[in-house]
Amino acid sequence: MRNPFQEDEEIAKYKCHVSARGSPYLMIRPAKYEHIQDDPEMYLFHDVISPEEIKIIQDISKHKLYRSQVVSNKGPVEYRVSQTAWLQNQTHTVLLKIAKRISAITGLHVYEGIPHNMAGEHIQVLSYGIGGHYDYHFDPLFKMEPEEKWNETGSKFEHYPSGDRLATWMFYLTEVEAGGRTAFPQAGVSVSPVKGAAVFWYSIKKNGYGNQRSQHGGCPVLLGHKWVANKWIRENVNFLKYPCSLDPQE
Numbered sequence: 001m002r003n004p005f006q007e008d009e010e011i012a013k014y015k016c017h018v019s020a021r022g023s024p025y026l027m028i029r030p031a032k033y034e035h036i037q038d039d040p041e042m043y044l045f046h047d048v049i050s051p052e053e054i055k056i057i058q059d060i061s062k063h064k065l066y067r068s069q070v071v072s073n074k075g076p077v078e079y080r081v082s083q084t085a086w087l088q089n090q091t092h093t094v095l096l097k098i099a100k101r102i103s104a105i106t107g108l109h110v111y112e113g114i115p116h117n118m119a120g121e122h123i124q125v126l127s128y129g130i131g132g133h134y135d136y137h138f139d140p141l142f143k144m145e146p147e148e149k150w151n152e153t154g155s156k157f158e159h160y161p162s163g164d165r166l167a168t169w170m171f172y173l174t175e176v177e178a179g180g181r182t183a184f185p186q187a188g189v190s191v192s193p194v195k196g197a198a199v200f201w202y203s204i205k206k207n208g209y210g211n212q213r214s215q216h217g218g219c220p221v222l223l224g225h226k227w228v229a230n231k232w233i234r235e236n237v238n239f240l241k242y243p244c245s246l247d248p249q250e
């Protein structure tokens with residue numbers, strides 16, 4: 001996939017892969033993916049959700065959709081124009097299968113688990129019509145704020161005992177005729193929706209701090225209809241899966 005924001009030299013560093021990623025579940029059908037960036041670590045995985053699975057997800061979402069909100073504000077906001085549906089794993093067997101697949105590919109725990117120690121959030125389905133968009137933002141819930149604030153009494157830290165959003169896995173359920181890219185202005189990359197693919201990136205660095213370069217947004221849909229599904233993967237249960245590195249800045 002050609003990225004208009006990346007120089008040729010930078011593109012040359014990144015490669016496409018076919019790999020079982022060390023998982024026995026992927027031996028017969030290895031993951032096909034593009035390595036997009038190192039900072040943040042980011043990949044585009046192809047053919048990770050089938051057209052039949054997409055249809056099931058859209059069908060169960062259709063009567064649950066409501067105007068999207070953001071964590072920090074109750075009610076609709078102008079900077080996020082789309083519709084949202086949250087799907088719990090038990091809504092359909094397909095959702096459990098999908099969680100297992102994400103886990104095999106990323107090597108992370110992604111099951112919902114118990115509320116105070118969850119590995120992955122419920123799937124969040126988003127539907128954008130023409131003009132639908134989501135301005136630049138960060139997915140982490142509190143780690144983009146200064147560290148002194150994380151642990152204040154009554155702070156967000158207390159409300160998120162499973163830790164912050166370590167990584168985002170986002171399925172593209174449709175192509176978009178024009179517009180609708182997911183853009184990362186600080187990392188200098190953007191990803192065009194490819195039906196059946198998923199973009200995956202880490203928002204928290206190995207040193208435990210939020211990564212400013214993970215800032216991203218959904219560009220306005222100019223023509224067509226865009227559907228995506230987010231799976232946010234939490235930090236605490238994954239502390240051994242994403243260990244710190246020898247470089248404290250990393």
Ligand SMILES: O=C(O)CCC(=O)C(=O)O
Nearest residue numbers: 134181182217218228230
């Ligand atoms: O729609 C997109 O491309 C991005 C969506 C997003 O960033 C979010 O829902 O947090």
Ligand SMILES: [Fe+2]
Nearest residue numbers: 137138139216
């Ligand atoms: Fe986001």
